[in-house]
Amino acid sequence: MTVSTSSWLREQARPVRRLLAAGVAAGGAQAVLLCVGAWLIAWVLARAVLAGRGLGDLWSAVAALVAIALARFALGLWQRRATFEAGAQVGERVRRALEQRLRQLGPGWAAQQSRGDIVTRSVDGVQALVPYYAGYLPQVALTAVIPVVILLAALPADPWSALILLLTAPLVPLFMILVGGAAERASQRRWSRLRRLGARFMDALAGLTTLRLCRATGREAALLAATGEAYRKETMAVLRIAFLSALVLEFFATVSIAVLAVLLGFRLMWGTLGFEQGLFVLLLAPELFLPLRALGTQRHLRMEAAAAAEDLVALLAEPVTGTASGPTSPPRASLASQHIALTFEGVSFGYEPDRQVLRELDLVVEAGTMLTLVGASGSGKSTLFNLLLGFATSQAGRILVNGRDLAALDLLAWRKHISWVSQRAHVFHGSLRDNLMIAAPDSDETRLRRALKAAALPEVVARLPQGLDTPLGEHGHGLSGGERQRLALARAWLRDTPVLLLDEPTQHLDAATAALIDAAVAALAVGRTVIRIAHRLDHLAEDARVAVLADGLIVESGRVAELRAARGAFARLLAADLAA
């Protein structure tokens, strides 16, 4: 565990320290009650055995014992309640911080992340933190508190026995550190190997088809058996050492009781000690070691939380680059127009300082017209969209919306003017209806139906068992690439915005689907300001207006027919495209 991780873990405990303190206090109170109960039992038994008293004389003490048991029961519940809340609050706080962070990092960053990795870190990671605060931290405190309470109780009853316990109890952690340091390292190594072995097994299962195709299943099975066996031998050698720390704890716990019992016995026989005091100490002795034992079983919580914290700290420290400011930005001017002209004036942008994607780019798109952007992959076409969408802000130059600087506009209001048909529209978990409504939450049923029709989706809805309300996504019915395109079109239709950004699919669609999408796009484009990214050039209409993007600049623009005749950058791209 690195210093920063452990200090981060400690820092998270600060807001819940009252709850943690309450939990520890309840635990301490239980220890006090435990001592009182032990003393009552010793008192009753001493009266009964030595003085021949019966139940009639002792019933009040017996009743007190029941009351103490009930009080310990209530305190136990209360303790868990407090520590649970502590863990839950830390978990929720960290979860919110993460959510906030992911939001600040924005769509550009999100697109580059592995989904499984982020989900694991932010769901399992947060869950791994909770038991650290709810279980491990209170137990650490109790391991310090409870033995002190017990020793203080034993001291007046029999100082000699208290001395024996005082000597053995601190020896336990000492020896556990001596033996346990090596043992813990060994056991950590063992766990990481076990995980590795398990991962290998699951790896073999995940690649089972490839293994079959390579005729390697027999060999893999033999290998699994052999590695399993080798691992067992190796692990058992490690375990013989790893379990030594538990052996030390067990040894001290049992031996101190045995030594105590024998010494108590002889001192009782010699008459140098009262029976009541002797029995009281004997009853307390095993309790002294219980918190230590409990801590031992919870040590893995700390290891897991530390591992999770390392991941979380890294995620929370992820630098925000080139992204538009978050929701904290001051209110800005809004825009209310249905005819929007877009102008790029010397716009420069780079995701990294020394690598410019756009270099003083100039571009004009008049209101109600369509411009097709072409260029090699990586030439900055998508970056241009990101700037327009406000997912990134230019480092130099201005983007003008009807002559007003985009940077001065209220971002949320501006976005209401844009629709974006991306290559792969995200399908949210939920129904098709949810997936449409997210784009335009106030759409009614008629509008939804019309949007579906406009995007040629009714046949897809007809195929779904519960129609519009069928759950989509990973667990339900998936949408094919072409259907996702149409979903994006339906969303754009619902939004009915003056600006439309289109990113053509590179995926191969069958002729019928392609024709459906073509028609839907054509109908949608009418009367709007459209910027379209085209990935294939061999099929652009002769009169389409095109701008060629290369090295962060518009190097050529005009009608397709003119550009083809000019034999410049466009013609070269077209030739390369035809050769692929």
Add this chain to the structure above:
Amino acid sequence: MSGASMPGVGTWALCRRLFGLMRQQRRWMLLGLALAVLSALSGIGLLAVSGHFITSMALVGAGGAAINYYTPAALIRLFAIVRTGGRYAERLVTHEATLRMLARLRVWLFGRLVPLAPAALGELRSAELFSRLRSDVDALEHAYLGVLIPLLGALVVVLVVVVVSALYLPALGLPLLLFFLFGAVWLPRWALRRGRAPGEIVVACDEAMRELVSDGLRGRAELALYGAEDAHAAQMTAVAARQRKAQRQLDRLQALGSASVLLTAQLAAVCSLILGLSALRGGGLGGPDLVMLVLLVPAAFEAVTPLPEAWAQLGATLASARRVFDLADTPVPVPDPVASSPTIHQHDLCLRAVRLRYADNGPWALDGVDLDLPQGRRIALVGASGAGKSSLVAALTRLYPCTGSITLGGTPLHAWRGDDLLAQIAVVEQRPYLFDASLRDNLCLARPEASEAELERVIQLAQLGGYVVALPQGLRTWVGEDGVRVSGGEARRIAIARALLVDPPILVLDEPTEGLDAGTVAQLYTALDAAMHGRSVLLVTHRLGHLAQLVDEVATMRDGRIVACVAVASYLAQQSSQALHAPPAVDGRTRVPIRDVRL
């Protein structure tokens, strides 16, 4: 025990089968159990005898008759040693048994799953089901340590303690048994039943949270654009709150369970105190015996403490076992023939009226395919996505059941054992799986005995030479989950090299050039042409560039059928003429062409 909590007959069969899997480790398992019981009883005995001993000694000190104090003192030492050593030995032995079982369980499951892949394991491709299998296997591996040892251990310990107590004080036997039944069986099972509903909510919320986080990552652009980020965050907060509420309920139940066990232990001690005090008065019980009983009872409850966890584990383990057995019992979709594979002298591949579908009532992915691939012929298979190209590859590998006839060298494909067939037909998958192993291991998967020179040859053929040279650790580079990231194009070329290492009579490639630039494609095709001299190639692709360097014919698929098969030159000529004469616009001048016409 209430009737509702009694496991059904199916459960017993499941238990028998589960522990049947562990039969080979029976000795280790029994030894582990014996040691667990022995050390638990020693711990209890240590306290009980100590109590007895000091009371006797106190009575001597108070003027009673002298006693033999050697025996109890020796017993105390004995119990202390057995307890300490027993715990250590118990841990070693139970782990030994678990590790032995673990290795066997995995090999068993692997052997059962091999013939099912991929046809019957389609669902395993989903990450969620795969991770469930992972946790199921984990649960089965811990069945012995986490379920069997605590449950059976507690049973033996409780019985011994009840019998011993009843021998000293017969009246105590029954109440004690009831206290134990309450604390060890009724209470944990009650908590378990009550916890089922909140438990399900926790799992459902967990799932929902994963989906929301995933949406927040993959759909971040849409959320930002639609101004839905606040709504999305609020949704997550609501799910988290619902989950927290259910977790709180579960935690209260757990707290109630463990506090109740402690309470029961104390009440049982008070009960033995009350009964003992009366018996002491009546002369039926000695003073030292009374102290012993009062110490014995709560100590015995220590064996009960791990039971709530064990009961919960039992339910989860049985559910896991049921799922794993169900999976392992899936009928093999394409069983290997018993007889050995035929011997052939030529490698003509011939498909007639082949149909294949992935679900019983699903659409036909192949719907009557006829194709001839005589030895030495090279055919490219083209068609839109979903036309059935990859399904045709699947049919050739005998991994999926299909109808119609496929013959290889005149012998029916179903007469071949899978491994023998795949020595004749090497396949490069569209998405080849790379194992978490070195690059060399990944390359040598199909031929571990390949020499250095052979490896070098196929690396060059697959156009991987530059890639491997650029790796600092060369062939020792670790790829896969823990290693360097490999792009899709690189993975495909690794798979090509892997297939070429087999030196097959027939090579089938599924979209091998995806993600490669035109120059590399040309070099790859030229290299494959030379390497496969005189042998057959089936190339599934959607890219037409440089195709003539490798193939003789182009077969076009549509809707699960081969609709045309023409010489490559005439196919390419036909395509380029189509590209020059752009197709008519759909609705006049507003047409926005967005598709790729060439296929």
